Amino acid sequence: MITFKHIHKAYRVGGSDIPALQGIDFEIQAGEIFGIIGHSGAGKSTLVRLINLLERPTSGQVLIDNVDITALDAEGVRLQRQRIGMIFQHFNLLSSKTVAQNVAFPLELAGVANKHQIRKRVAALLARVGLTDHADKYPAQLSGGQKQRVGIARALATEPKILLCDEATSALDPQTTQSVLQLLADINRELGLTIVIITHEMDVVRRIADRVAVLDAGRVAEIGPVAEVFLHPKHATTRRFVLEDEHVDEGEERDDFAHVPGRIVRLTFTGDSTYEPLLGAVARATGIDFSILAGRIDRIKDTPYGQLTVAFTGGDVPAALAQLAGRGLAVEEVRA
Amino acid sequence: MNTFFANGLFANVDWPEIWQASLDTLLMLGGSFVFTVLLGLPLGVLLFLTSKRQLLAQPVVYGVLSFIANIIRSVPFVILLIVLIPVTELIVGTSLGVAGAIPPLVIGATPFFARLVETALREVDQGIVEATQAMGATTTQIVLRALLPEAKPGLIASCTVTAITLISYTAMSGLIGGGGLGDLAIRYGYQRYQSDVMAVTVVLLVIVVQVLQMLGDRLVIHFSRK
Structure with a gap:
């Protein structure tokens, strides 16, 4: 469904090119929850932003349903973005709008003029994420977990086929993380939505992802079903993630x-x-x-x-x- | 009471003239404020959008706009008033009175207001712009539906500061025959040593500034959701 083809991306900083992604080639299947894990600076933020072209590759193609989105014109990109939802680490809700207005926002931007239709859709979405009672509150009055639920409702407003999650639980406590991940898993199952999650927390991937790509210095170090990759890590970076997660230091274990x-x-x-x-x-x-x-x-x-x-x-x-x-x-x- | 005012503490104060001058000041403030906002807001948005790493990043456009704004802002307003006399005559037909004061006030205050707008927009969380962009919004939608509403408290504060700056500018325009309270203060209070006139004009100016600041602060609180 989403295919990265020979992706390279470099940022120009002070006259020299800093490579962020160096030869990314893989495919994300329709309907799966795909985890992309990497330490900060590994290029995962850049990679996920290629899917809705918030970042453009220096070279290579991004195909969605076999359409090369890097070749779309400005209008085509806008329409494509309306079919892709995104949630963020810091939620990025509009502080000047209420919860209901935030969820209605993408519908208004997409040109849905029928107020009644918008109200109905917003009510259904808020019910879906369990925030019906908070419709008229402002984001500042909500907890982190509630804010992310608003983010999820907003991301689903235009009935996208793909949901991108950019460190969506990194700012939440463990219990809230658990409930937000559960919500994402339910949405994936009920709506058949393809979900791409980037994170630096192995626990997130282990809980809900079907497959995972381990990103290291702009390259895919390892990719495959989560159990396969994490139970039999082959690459040093994957091993480090597994050991970190078990709170073991590799050297320490051998000495013991x-x-x-x-x-x-x-x-x-x-x-x-x-x-x-x-x-x-x-x-x-x-x-x-x-x-x-x-x-x-x-x-x-x-x-x-x-x-x-x-x-x-x-x-x-x-x-x-x-x-x-x-x-x-x-x-x-x-x-x- | 009347005799007290006529011969006592405020012997030199001509109250009808004070009233007329107050009206002139408010007229100059109102007129120049409207045009300053109308010109300065789009200019501030343009400065913001064309700056580095923003939606329409255009280093050349930003550089030129920024340079012009800085030049106008670095000329002391008193000098700008005099330099602009021919321009004012061209625009409104006279360089005197309330009408003659408005063009230099607008030209002097617009770059100032535009810079404040730019700063207020910079205060908006960049993540909100990114999220709106990710929803498939056009640049116009991002500006009108996300950036400006999110920056509203900052923009109102910018308006307050600009209005108060305009008040002090109107006082200076008295120097070249602009009318208003500043004009009275200079002609009577300064040139004729009538301290009572000076005192009354200063008190009135202080009151106007206080009222504006209070009003501005109230509005900022009303529109703040953080």
Whole structure:
């Protein structure tokens, strides 16, 4: 649905070109929630703004439904933007308008003249985000989470097919983040909306994204289904995100296990195997002993997963590993 | 009471003349204020839009506008008044009285007001412009529907400051025969040493300024939603 083709983007700063994006090529499917994660300066803000041409690529194309939007004229760009909603880290609501007026704003800009029709649509949108009682308040009277809900209602006003989220939960506390993400997931499911989320928080991606691209220094370091990318990170940047999220420092982990005897492996369970008593069964069958050194059991979107770092001693370790792999677990050597 | 005013503390004060001068001052203020806003607001918007990283970023246009505004603002108003006499005669047919005072007042105050407008627009959160742009708004819509309404409190404050500056300019226009309270103060209070006239005009000017400031502040509070 959204295709980036050979995208390069550079900013001219003081006579020299500073590259922001260097060769971006990937596709976002219709109806998915796509996460773009990267540290600040990785180019994610620029990348998401290419989709509604708030930024233009230096070279390359952005295709939406196979139409090259970089080739559209000014009027074409405006019409395209009306079909794409966007929400922001700092909400960017008009402080001089009430909640209802803010939600009506994109409809008025798009030239919807029928006041009755606007009122009906605004009421439905406010009901959708749970703010019916706040219609006549001004943004300054709302909490951060409520402001973002207004932002979401406003972004949905023109019935877009794509919703862009620019660090939409970064200014919110964890509980509010949770409820805003839940709302986004519901909208994605009910309206079949394609959602593109940029964030520096892995938790956001893990909770709602279907696929993720890890952006590093203007390039896609890794891309794929969230579970695949985060459970088996291949690129250093992805690994850093995973470790940051687990509050572990890579060097620290290796030192901690230096005095632990045996063969250390990382086992990854996904789906139903997460809750099965596999380790015990395999230990009994092969006569090994195991100790769990680190681990976490959680969910990625709707899929449960577990990831354990385990030291095996005694018995037939190779046979144990083979059996675990045979039961669908991913087995990675940490230390032979 | 009348004798007190005639022979006592305010012996030199000709009250009908004071009344006429007050009216002239208010007329000059009103007339020049309307034209200053009509010219200065679009100019301020243009200064803002053509400046760096804004919607119509045009360094050359911005540079030229900015240069002209700075030149007018760097000439002391008293001098501008004199320099502009031929221009005034061309526009309104006379350089005297209320009508003769308005063109130099407008020309002097417009760049000042335009700069204040530019600053008020700069105070608007850039994210709001970006959000409006992302909704597919035209530049005109962004200015009229987002920028100006969001900057309203700042714009009202700019109007207040400009009106008060215009009051002090009207006083100076008394120097070249502009009429009004400043004219009285100079001709009677200064040139004839009639301190009582000076005192009355100053008190009246202070009252006008206070009223304007209060009114402006009230409006700013009324329109502030932050």
